[in-house]
Amino acid sequence: MVLKRIFTAIGVAAAAFALSLSAASPAAAVPVDAPTPVKSRIEAAAAPDTAAEPRTCRARFAENVNHRLRAEAGSAILGSIPAGTWVQASCTRVAGGEYSACGLSSDFWMEVYWKGNWGHGAWGCVQDWEYTS
Template sequence: MIKFTKGVILVMKKFFTAIGVVAAAFALSFSVSSSATAAPREPVDVPTPMKSRIESTSVSADPVPANAVEQRTCRARFAEGVNHRRLAEIGATILEVIPAETWVPVSCERGTGGEYSACGLTSDYWMEVYWNGAWGYSAWSCVQDWEYTS
């Protein structure tokens, strides 16, 4: 009788654990889908960037020719408001200030330029950024989030 009771308890534990796992997975999938619908991506009308402003990755799969290239575009947002400069230099003309938390189209690679101190760091890396109809440069050390858009 004791073995039977222990066996039933063990089966019931596994059963309720499985129900809990399924319920947690369901709840998580629901929260992920609802947060995705709650914060839609901001539409961005950006001209097609020049080849210097996109990442090129070689594609070597058959039957694609060896010289084929896939082009990718990116976007980023900055932790603080950052200067949008004409050149990647601290003394370059400031075109505008990009507000914090604003998603903007950017190059998929960082570039080097003049050294600066911003957002608590000193660096010489810059992001090429598209803002209000013009390409320019902003401090890479202030990038909070970055992602491929295509």
């Protein structure tokens, strides 16, 4: 009977110890994101926290911009988007290949719809960007 109590006590202590090891502290459970370096005029623009429904956006570029198939400076050119022309655009930027355009260097691109095709334009050349819905 004494051995049974000792083994029960050991089992309870081991279970309590195992539970204490498996419980993560709240600070350890939250991943830390590194800040994004700001390279252009509008990269700091972010969606409002209250945006729960899908959004649509539009953008216009400060200079003529190549409309590229992929988010890379060496990607195929689908056309040229004239400066000041509003185009349908994604509401977020995408990371891609590094480029220098409009006096800035960046690796962020914006997905844009131009002349029947979705492609990418240099994020650093965006003059204006806004939600349309």
